[in-house]
Amino acid sequence: MENQTAVAFRPPLRVLILYALGQLGWSLAGFAVGNLLIYFYMPPERGETMFPVFLYQYSILGILTLVGILSAFGRLMDAFFDPFIANWSDRKASKYGKRRWFMLWGAIPFALMGFLAFCPPVASESASNFVWLAGIISIYYFFFAFYVIPYTALMAELGHTAEDRMLISTLTSLTWAVGFILGNSSYALQSVFQTKGFTATQSLQYALAILATVAAVFMLLPAFFLNEKKYARQADSEHSLRSALTAVFSSINFRWFLLSDLMYWLALTFVQLGVGFYTTLMLRLDAGYAFIFSLTGFLCSFLFYAPINFFVKKWGKKPMILLGFALFSIIFLGLSLSRNLPFSGTTLLYAMGGATALPLAIFGILPNAIIGDEVVRAEREGGQNLAGMYYGVRAFVMKVGISLANLLFPSLLLFGKSETNFFGVQMTAVAALVFCIFGWLVFRRYDEL
Numbered sequence: 099m100e101n102q103t104a105v106a107f108r109p110p111l112r113v114l115i116l117y118a119l120g121q122l123g124w125s126l127a128g129f130a131v132g133n134l135l136i137y138f139y140m141p142p143e144r145g146e147t148m149f150p151v152f153l154y155q156y157s158i159l160g161i162l163t164l165v166g167i168l169s170a171f172g173r174l175m176d177a178f179f180d181p182f183i184a185n186w187s188d189r190k191a192s193k194y195g196k197r198r199w200f201m202l203w204g205a206i207p208f209a210l211m212g213f214l215a216f217c218p219p220v221a222s223e224s225a226s227n228f229v230w231l232a233g234i235i236s237i238y239y240f241f242f243a244f245y246v247i248p249y250t251a252l253m254a255e256l257g258h259t260a261e262d263r264m265l266i267s268t269l270t271s272l273t274w275a276v277g278f279i280l281g282n283s284s285y286a287l288q289s290v291f292q293t294k295g296f297t298a299t300q301s302l303q304y305a306l307a308i309l310a311t312v313a314a315v316f317m318l319l320p321a322f323f324l325n326e327k328k329y330a331r332q333a334d335s336e337h338s339l340r341s342a343l344t345a346v347f348s349s350i351n352f353r354w355f356l357l358s359d360l361m362y363w364l365a366l367t368f369v370q371l372g373v374g375f376y377t378t379l380m381l382r383l384d385a386g387y388a389f390i391f392s393l394t395g396f397l398c399s400f401l402f403y404a405p406i407n408f409f410v411k412k413w414g415k416k417p418m419i420l421l422g423f424a425l426f427s428i429i430f431l432g433l434s435l436s437r438n439l440p441f442s443g444t445t446l447l448y449a450m451g452g453a454t455a456l457p458l459a460i461f462g463i464l465p466n467a468i469i470g471d472e473v474v475r476a477e478r479e480g481g482q483n484l485a486g487m488y489y490g491v492r493a494f495v496m497k498v499g500i501s502l503a504n505l506l507f508p509s510l511l512l513f514g515k516s517e518t519n520f521f522g523v524q525m526t527a528v529a530a531l532v533f534c535i536f537g538w539l540v541f542r543r544y545d546e547l
Contacts, residue, residue, distance in 0.1 A: 108258045109329040114269055116320055117256060120201065122273035122280075123316030124246050127209045129281025130216065130306050131172070131238055132367075132500065136508055137374045138216055138302065139165040139231075148298050152218045152227045166508035168231055173501030176239035177494045180247055184490025185342055187248040195326030197248035197255075204245035205317035211238035213310040216303055243493070245317060250489040253466055254473040255330035263470035264410065264463070268403055271462030275396040277313070282392035284309060285374070289384075342487040345476070352472050352488075354544045355465075356495045358419070361537030362461060363499030365426060365530040369433075371507045372526050379520045380436045380527075381443035394451030395458055402459040415464050415471075416546045422460035423538035427531055429453050434527035437520065465492075471546075 109117075140155060140163060141148040153164045183200070192199040215234045218227040253270065257263030284305045291301030347353065369376075377388040410418060429450060432439070436446050473488050510529065513522035 107329055108262070109256050113324065113329055114256065114266055116324055117252060117266070118269035118273040119316050120249055120273075120320040121270040122277040123205070123313045123319070124208070124242075124249065125274040125277025126280050126309055127205075127212050127313035127317065128242060128246075129212075129278060130284065130309070131212050131235065133281065133370045133373075134284065134302075134306075135169050135215065136165055136371055136504070136511075140508055140511065149302075150221060150299065151223045152220070153231075154223060154228075162505070163508040163512070164228060166505050168228070168235060169504030169508075170501040171232070172235035172239045173497045173504055175236055176243055177497040177501065179240055179243040180490045180494040180497065181343060181487070183243045183247045184251070184487045184493075187251060187490075188342065188487060195330070197252050197330070198321055198324060198326050200244055200248040201317065201321035204241050205321055206314050208238070208241040208245050209310040209314035209317065211235075211241060212313075213303075213306050214238075216306055247490050247493055249320075250466070250493065252324075252326070252330055253489070254470040257470050258331060260467075260471065260474075263467050264407060267463045267465075267467040267470070268407060270466065271459070272400065272403065275399060275458070275462060277316075279393055279396050280309060280312065282373075282388065285388045343491070346487050346491050349472065349476070351475075351545050354540060355468060355472070356492065358423075358537045358541035358544065359465060359492065360495050360499045361533045361540065362423070362465075363496045364503050365430065365533040365537070366461075367500045367503035368507055368526050368530040368533070369430070371503065372523065375511070375515060375523045376433060376436075376527070377447070379515065379517060379523050380433065381447055382517075383443045383447065387444075387447055391447050391451045394448055395454035398452050398455030399459040399462065402456050403463065406459055406463055410464070414546050415468055416541070416544055418460050419464055419468075419541055419544075420538055422457040422464075423534050423541065425453070425457040427534040427538070429457070430527050430531040430534060434524055434531065437524070468546075 138149055139153050155163070158164060158167065187196055187200055190196040190199060194202060211234055215231060215238060218224075219230050220226050253266050254263065257266050284302065287305035287308070288298065288301040291304050292298060296304065373388045373391060377383050377391060381387070406418060432446075432453075433450060436450075439446065441449070469488055469492055476488070506529070507526055510525045511522040513525060514520055515522050
């Protein structure tokens with residue numbers, strides 16, 4: 099039996115903003131491990147390697163790499179943790195609230211492990227670095243799930259109406275984008291520290307230490323100050339892990355969403371992993387321009403937040419998601435052909451960065467709102483309150499996609515990641531294009547609430 103534990107008040111805007119700041123924190127805390135591991139441990143080659151060689155650089159079993167295996171392993175560990183923590187969070191009883199308890203204990207170790215992943219103990223190629231990185235990544239992804247899964251469950255619980263859920267998704271999309279932009283500033287900060295005379299390794303480590311501290315502060319703001327028991331619509335849950343998973347996966351509609359979301363994360367992760375390679379090898383610019391590429395896209399995406407909310411009310415969420423997949427497909431096609439286009443690298447960088455604005459805004463806002471709708475659908479149809487598990491399952495699928503991308507991306511780089519042979523880098527953009535086309539085809543089957 100599940101009963102509402104208390105009547106929750108509809109949260110005012112200031113409370114939703116406070117909540118959204120946690121998204122900025124975890125977006126920033128998750129950036130380095132999610133986007134810079136391959137850049138650091140298998141860096142682009144432009145005459146000489148940017149960073150020292152810390153790990154074995156060549157193929158394993160002909161198609162895999164050590165850094166790819168570690169990245170994929172970490173994401174799979176994270177995906178494994180997600181449903182357990184989601185179920186634990188749904189069932190948790192604490193004076194701080196069932197979600198805030200996890201956020202309070204998870205924020206600092208999450209940020210700290212993200213920094214330590216870039217501090218190999220040996221300054222040259224060594225098995226010790228492999229063991230160190232494997233251990234740090236395992237701990238990092240445990241605390242990633244420990245903070246993020248309960249945090250995202252609050253989206254549905256703080257959103258008392260469909261309009262509230264769209265507003266929360268919009269706010270968290272904005273703060274996620276700010277966190278991602280700050281994360282991309284690591285490239286620029288690295289360049290700044292290098293001009294001061296520090297090595298490339300030291301420069302990146304100093305940049306990431308600063309950003310990890312900022313991330314921890316923002317993650318702790320809602321953990322300390324959000325009154326979860328006052329504003330969150332929550333109910334006691336006695337579902338076992340197995341019964342909760344069965345209930346969530348019983349919705350074929352939600353399964354179509356998950357499959358399309360998997361394709362989106364495969365494509366997006368390929369581009370996030372590749373931004374340093376695309377900037378230096380495809381567009382032939384300095385690595386610092388990777389920050390400008392991301393900054394252009396995300397800043398321009400803010401211009402579309404209000405129009406997206408307007409068009410969702412007019413047309414619904416499904417047509418907008420399909421539009422996002424179509425636009426990303428065109429962009430990735432252009433990126434794969436960029437060395438053959440009659441434009442300068444800077445022109446292409448700003449053009450492609452700006453073109454990503456609308457699809458980034460679409461996918462930044464709508465998926466979390468769609469999951470919130472599915473939580474409400476389940477409550478209406480079956481009386482089940484499983485917000486944590488719905489977001490946990492989505493996180494599981496998302497991380498499977500990211501894991502596969504981290505495994506496949508460096509394998510494609512084996513076909514060429516130098517100025518004279520960039521075929522492998524080019525193929526990563528083609529792969530992202532294929533994923534988006536398939537995501538568009540799958541999401542056509544989704545039935546909007």
